[in-house]
Amino acid sequence: MALFQLAADSDETTADHAALREENRRLRKICQALMERVESGGSPDSAPYAAFERSVLLAEQVRERTDALHRTLDELNQVNTRLRAANAEAEAANLSKTKFLAAVSHDLLQPLNAARLFASALETHTLPEASQALVGHIGRSLKDVEGLIGTLVDISRLDAGVLHADKAPFAVSTLLDALAEEYRQVAAVRGLTLHYVPSSALVESDLALLARVIRNFLSNAVRYTEHGHLLLGCRRRSNGLEIMVGDTGPGIPEPQRRAIFLEFRRASQPQGNQSRGLGLGLAIVDRISTMLAHPVTLTSQLGRGSLFSILVPYAAPTTAPRITNSRPVPFNEWEHGPLQGCVVWVIDDDPATIEGMQALLGSWGCRVRAAATASALEAASDGEPPAVLLVDYHLGEERESGVELAARLRHRYPRLAAVVITANHEAALKRTIREADMHCLLKPLKPLRLKMLLATLLKSR
Template identity: 50%
Template sequence: MPEAGADLSAQVTRLQQDNHKLMRINAALIERIESGMTQGNNPYTIFQHSVVLAEQVRERTDALNQAMAELKASNHLLINARLRAEALCRQQVAAQREAEQANLSKTKFLAAVSHDLLQPLNAARLFTSALLERPSETLVRNVNNSLEDVENLLGTLVDISKLDAGVIKADIAPFALSELLDNLAAEYTELARSEGLELHFIGCSALVHSDIQLLARILRNLLSNALRYTYKGRVVLGCRRQQQRVLIQVWDSGMGIAEDRLEEIFQEFKRGDVQRPDQDRGLGLGLAIVEKIAGILGHRISVKSWPGQGSMFSVEVPLSATAPKAVPAPCMSEPMLERLQGARVWVLDNDAAICAGMRTLLEGWGCRVITALSEQDLARQVDNYHAEVDLLIADYHLDDNQNGVDAVARINAHRGRAIPAMMITANYSNELKQQIRELGHTLMHKPVRPMKLKTAMSHLLSRP
């Protein structure tokens, strides 16, 4: 396109020069004729000369007309070429937009089906977890471990699809870092011990500005990776203050990472070459999820590694001047666990398998359980919601476009005193999180982990 424009400009300039030259020739001819007539030259000679000059003018005019025709034809070709190029460009843009839309639709689809993907596994885990509460054979534990692995894999796929689809948003707020790290240290100390490793935790009193749930997911992935790739020795979780930021670091004494692979480890489906033989290989999405969540939070991730000696992953989090007072985590002592004994619990879920699994698990903890598939079903069983109850557990997604939040409100409208409520959902939106928080309910995301469920129930039942 630029070359054609340049050629056209040069051709126009050349024709203008020829036209100017022709005008000068015509002027000279007229001047000579007038001069000859003035000087009294032979009229026949003058006529002959005029004919010659007229022929020259005609030839030059024909040449000029031909050049103009060629210029017009070139201009037409140029316009057609430009129109074709613009059409091709529009087609390319449309094709690219269609491809992007198809990819977005795929990721949005995976994000949207998280509820359906996790429901059957959630039900199975509730059954097997109930069996694990009692003396059981090794086979049952193996089934439970296998289901947990599948659940983790599906959960990872759902996480990456939600991140790609832009479903997960940050809920930034100030909080005490100890509120997060103390819980993670307790959780991973037991996991490390079960793998024959040691977790060394260095406490931190810093106040930070981040999303506590998303930051926890980053650190869980880093700690899980550290345990996965460490044969012997220990994993260290700690912090370093650096100006207006705090560096949360996870060190391990594993096999390390080659320098030329430090960038590619954050790509999707990239797994380490060597890991402990008793560990499942995973999907290679853990660090990809870490990087995507860090991008949402605006936190910088860095890594250093020494092949054969270990690695260090660091997350930079901004410090905060103030933070709300941390709510102390309930101590899972025997008196706390005894609160579940005889507790009257209503379960509202539109999935019969979930209801059956929840009943089996909670009854194994000593609760008295009533399950229902709908509000009407529950009303029939509990004297139109007037029966005595200690706790209501409701799924957020119910039939007929109903949701658990509204259902709890309608149920409490029949009672003089509101029932403590726990909402279970696969919806990770900040809007729902904020709504549940403002209503004073407890929010638990699927897949439901039995120990976390037990702790949350005990905490709710301990409220005055």
């Protein structure tokens, strides 16, 4: 029985071997057929195995480059992380710079503002000739300090990006008439004459920033012109109003015409001109004109003079200015003009500024009431209504702003003209003051500018 079983197993094994051999033979035939098909489908100049090897090589290169890409992405992520950290530090530094500028604008300019007021008031007094000369030197020195600090603060604000434009429509005469009256006197001190051609055009711009540009043009014209005259006027162009300031100075050589718009670059000054400056005035002009999108041009001829101009867009015909100022009162009308005997209220939380304003306004013939609060003024006024209110914008952390206080007093005195005085150059504040139908003057206060504004406001009552 066992022998029979072994024979049966041997037969099965033999049959399995035969089946395997048959299967192997069949698979070989299939493989051979596939190889023939691959070889017949390939190009005559390339072997199929070479193509396969190239495919494997390409796959390996793709894998290596993918790994390299992942490594690069990881490195970029690390760089982005560092950049985000650096950007956060830069923003913190910029915020600190902004706070510093705010402190400079208010805390540093506040005592300078008071000093200018005292010096200007003293100039109106009858003094010995030697003392009058000393007062003049003090006034000029304070003006130089004011100009230097103001220039540094302006360029820092522009670089920090904290100064923004507040564009609005206005009659260009409201700006140029006042500047013409102001610089006619400034030019006369240097023995120069100013020719002014007024314009009735309506333009759209930031009045304060545009004034900064024109003032710079006029100041440079006075500084660099030894004899002759200056020109302030406008020319209507198809794409805007060109405001021009010309002089009969020495002219600017061609190689210097681009360089003078860079920081700390100044043209050669005439001998004996000791006017101080940092060479930042035209750099500020360049930044402001870029911010406002008002192109500035310069033409000059050696020995014949220079002409600076800025192109300002027209206001829409249907748009009217919110505040329409009267024509400035000429200097020769001031002696017996509207300032004599007018009641002016001054509200400021700085005692030195109050004393300075009292001295200055009193020297102009005004009847001045000054205090830190409106209630104190009303108590001392004996019911006499004020004609003009001069109010500081910052009246303390927990007090209402100058704009709010002026609005409250206007409800009580409807004909009250309000002037807000501030060291804050923010566009939003200027817009708020303008929309409240008030006027804005920036610190350090320019006595001549204040006097012109007061005379104009009082004459229009």
